[in-house]
Every structure is written in C-alpha cells, then in structure tokens.
Amino acid sequence: MSTFEFLMQGLLVAAQPMNLFYALIGVTLGTAVGVLPGIGPALTVALLLPVTYQLDPAGSLIMFAGIYYGGMYGGSTTSILLNTPGESASIVTALEGNKMARAGRGGPALATAAIGSFVAGLIATIGLAFIAPFIVKLALVFGPREYFALMVLAFVTVSSAFGDSTLRGLTALFIGLALSTIGIDQLTGQTRLAFGVPDLLDGIEVTTLAVAMFAIGETLFIAAQGNKGPDKVEAVKGSVWMSATDWARSWKPWLRGTLIGFPIGAMPAGGAEIGTFLSYATEKRLTKHPEEFGHGAIEGVAGPEAANNASAAGTLVPLLTLGLPTTATAAIMLAGFQQFGLQPGPLLFATNPQLVWGLIASLLIANFMLLVLNLPLIGLWVRLLTIPKPWLYAGILLFATLGTIGANPSVFELGMLLAFGVLGYIMRVFGYPIAPVVVGLILGPMAEQQLRRALAISQGDFSVLFTSPIAAVLLTIAALALIVPLILRARGRGEVLSQMAANED
C-alpha cells in the first residue's frame, strides 16, 4: 500500500467519533495547561499522562497527539502576552511577539502565531507521513551497532552540542544514565543499584523523574527567587484578525520557518530551539522592514512560530520510525507508548499500522481543531494567564503529585518525586540542563542493550562498533558534535551555542 492509502486509513481511524472526542479533549487540555506560565510542552505531556491511563492505546495516543500540539500552541500565547516564555522554543516568539502586544497588536501576533503553527503543522505532519516509510525501510537494515551509534549521537546532541557548557551537559546526561541502570538488568535478570528496595526493581519511572525535575524543580526555583512583583499580562486590544498587509508579510515566513524547522526536528539533533533561532535570523535578514525588528515585527513571530511547530512534528520522525526520543517531550511520549507495551520503531509500522497511521492522522485533525479553538478562545486563555502565582503553583504541584499517585499510590514513589524535585532545583541553581537527565534515563537501557547485543554477535570484538559504514559515520558525527563546541567555547565563541541552549525540551 502507498503512503497515501495508509494515511487515508489512518484518517478513518482518527475520524471515529470517540477518537475525535479524545483529540478534542487532548487539544483543549493541552492548550489550557500549556498556556500556564512556566509550563512547556514536556511538562504538559507529563502532567496529562495520567488522564490517558484508562483509555485504549489508540485513544490514548490520539489524546496525546492533541496534548502535544495543544501544549505548543499554548506556549506561544504565553510568550506573546507575558514576557516569560513557557518553553525555551518560544523565547524568540517572545522577542517580537511581546513587543507587538505592548504596541496594541497582540491580536494579529496571536493570529499569525496560530495560523503559522497550523500551516507548519500541516506541512510537517504530511512530511512526517511521507518520510516515515523511507526511514522505516532504512531502519530495517540497522543492526544493534547502528542503533547504538545512533543513540550515542542522540546523547551527544542532547547533552553537550548546545547549551552553555559541555561539562554540565555531560554531567546531567550521566546522572540520567546512572539512574537508568537502577533495577533488573534486562539481559541477565540481575538487580543493579536497587539495594533490596522492591520499589526500585522496575527502575525509575520516566514520568516520575520528568514531573519531579520540571514541575517541582521549577516551582522551587521560582519560589526561591522571592517576590518580584507580578508579571504584566498584555491585554489583547482591538481585532484579533490580521489585516491584508499582515497576511502579505506572514505567509512567506510561515513557509520558510517550516522548511527550516522540519529537517532540524527530524534529525536526531534535539531541540526545537535551533530552528526558531535560525528562522528568526533568516527573517531579520530578508525583511523589507528591518527597522521594525526589535520593536514588534510580525515576520519575527510568524517565522519562528512556524519553525517551532514544524520541528515539533519533525521530532516525531525519529521517535516513531526509530524509537529514538531526541527531546524531553519525545522521551515522555515514548514512556506513554511503553505503558501499553508498545515500542515505537520500524516494527510498529509493520505490526500495528492502524495505530501509527491513526496517530499521524490525528495530528492533522488536532491541528485543525487548534486553529478553530485557539482564536475564538483567546479571552479564556488570557484569563488563565492572570491566575496569581501562589494559586497557580499550588495547583501545578497538586496535579504533579496527582499524576504520580495515580500511577503508583505509594509513599516511596512520592519520596522519589520529592528527591528528584530537589535535585532538579539544585541543578537549575547551578545551571545544569534538565533534558539530558530525562533522555539519559529512557535511552540508557536501550543503548546498553544494543551495545551488548552488538558485542555478543561479534563475540566481544569492540572494533565491530566502527566497521559498519553507517555506524562509523554516525559515531564520527557524534565525536564532532562533542569536540567542535568544546573548541568553540574554549575560544570564547560559546555565546551562539548558549543562545541555542535546550533547557526544557
């Protein structure tokens, strides 16, 4: 069957009334949570995971797709109306978008972000549908050593290629890897680092770690800043509709942003931020209104916002086809798959095509729903933004612990939540990135398994890791991604990299 037929089949699955309903709940909840200041898509997905526990796999993943896209939309609203971006990928949107809102053009800024996200999401999701089968075919020739090399590459790009310090990125990654060895070894059944605690035999839950580090760590960090007075929410004055000039100035940035964002997200390179920065730089260079940049240029919102969403869809390419999460959000989505015993990868396309294509199709549907939902409901989202901090964070912790208790109502699990929350806080204070810990925790056991399989096949010959051309190329890129930033930083050129810092996802 061709991709087109698969996609049509997927649309049939996604268009079942119950699944449409799940998608609608997903996008609404995702937007509502994503719009809250300080909550990025990674945390949105982690917080809302328990809502999906009781659904069947298809319904749950469809709701997940809605939550993911909804969280992305919500984040852009926050950064335009409030100058504290909820996600690092929205920093650029805040640059111009918040200026536009202050100048009374908040409506068009929100509109260009929403429509740009829609256009980018549409093109990128279709791109995902057409690229995925090719990568799946490619992945079928991958053996354990190629997978291992791919994971090493993901480790390097997530932890140390971007951000302001190789040392702190690698430290965060290895803390995640160390945590990932806790529990029963998958190949020999021996317990490691469990110290006789039965709760540790299954290892550490990715969602517990993610919720603790993002929600509790962030709450502690914000609380520790003391009272700085309330952030100012810009009121949306005038029409939310874009004028003809706005349209004329927006459509090219949307398309350029999509073209920049999608490939970057699709590569195992981690982070939607890079695409948004590149798109911003491109628009700044190509614009006919350079004087407006820095004071609220609509191109500076349209391009990066499209790039952001395109690369979010791009992240799903390695996740679905290779089972390789390259962002914290993707890592939590992988955990969502695993709760149903599903392992994304080439096999899933063969064994469960209905599920995979239903998911891809529901991304398209979620995208449409968001466009319809987002603009008319702006007033409601704005009201969510004005919740006073004490109640907001009290509520965030309520739902953060609810997720953990719902998954596993044990005192020990809550203790881990508290411990990792404190760890997340300390790491924030000292400038350590959080995402590598989460990615290390979920990818660590997979990388170890592939490594040990590869070496078992070669009867212990380590050179086998480098002798396959694909693996050799991947490992070389990984080595370059580790060494080049080190040299750049040593020569004092690190600012560019630290601007691309992947803090949240």
Next chain:
Amino acid sequence: MNQGPVKQAEERRPDWAALVIAAVLVALAVIIYMDASRLREMMGYSPVGPSTVPTFIAIVLVGLAIWTVFAAFRRDFPEREHQEIAPVAWIIGGLAAQMLLLETAGFSIATGVLFAATAAGFGKRKIWISLPIGIVLCLAVWLVFAGLLQLSLPAGPIERLFQ
C-alpha cells in the same frame, strides 16, 4: 530583587559549592562501582556483562568530577542568583507532609496540605483560608479522577463519605 548583589568573591578563591558537586559525583561513582563489582558476570561470548556499563558510567563520573574541580578553581560556573530559603522550605515541607499523610488522611487532606504549603511558599500565608480551599479543590479532583477516570487515589475519612 530585594537584596543587593551578592558580594563578589575574590578571583583566586575556588567555588566551594562546585567542589561539593564534584565530591557528590565521586560518591555516586563509588556507589555505582561497588554495586557493579558485586554482580556475577555471566559473559557467554560477550565481554560485556551487566556490570560493564555501570562501571563505565562510574569511571566517566569520576572524570566529570575532576573536570568540575578544574571548573571550580577557574570559577567557570555561572553566577548564582540569590536564593530565598523560606519558600523552598515551605514547599519541601508540604511535599513531605503530603507523603506522610497520604495513606492515613487520604488524598484530599494530604494534597490540601501540600496546596496550602505551596501557596504559603509564594506568599499566601493565610493557612486558614488556603487549607480549606485546597482540601475542597483536591476533593473535587478526587471525585473526577477516582470516580470518572477510575484512577486509584487513596481514600481517607473525607473521601469515604462519597464512596
């Protein structure tokens, strides 16, 4: 911020907090190494057994600790903002209280306490207002999630009234 900037330490003084981090990394490495050396090796054809990867992680952690020591002496760590202790203590206390109360007092009371403590950490110190709000809110959440979505949330005296 209310406080003035923290007094800049002299250039030559090492960053003590970073040295503590290095020590913690070494301690972590030692724990991992001790645990790994306890494992029986069932190698078969492969030299890589269950202890290989943990041992590798332990070695890298020691390496990162040494690197951290260098960074501490060169003061490579970003300058830290002033941290208020009281709000952090409120929230950690709230989480600990929730953990201890959960089994006996049930979801609503335990999480209500967390809710009030977090609000207190952010400046709403009127517990007699925030605690009842928190408990009622948590009860509503309990009714939705335990009732409609059938999550197993621990029940206490309040929840039993609705069962």
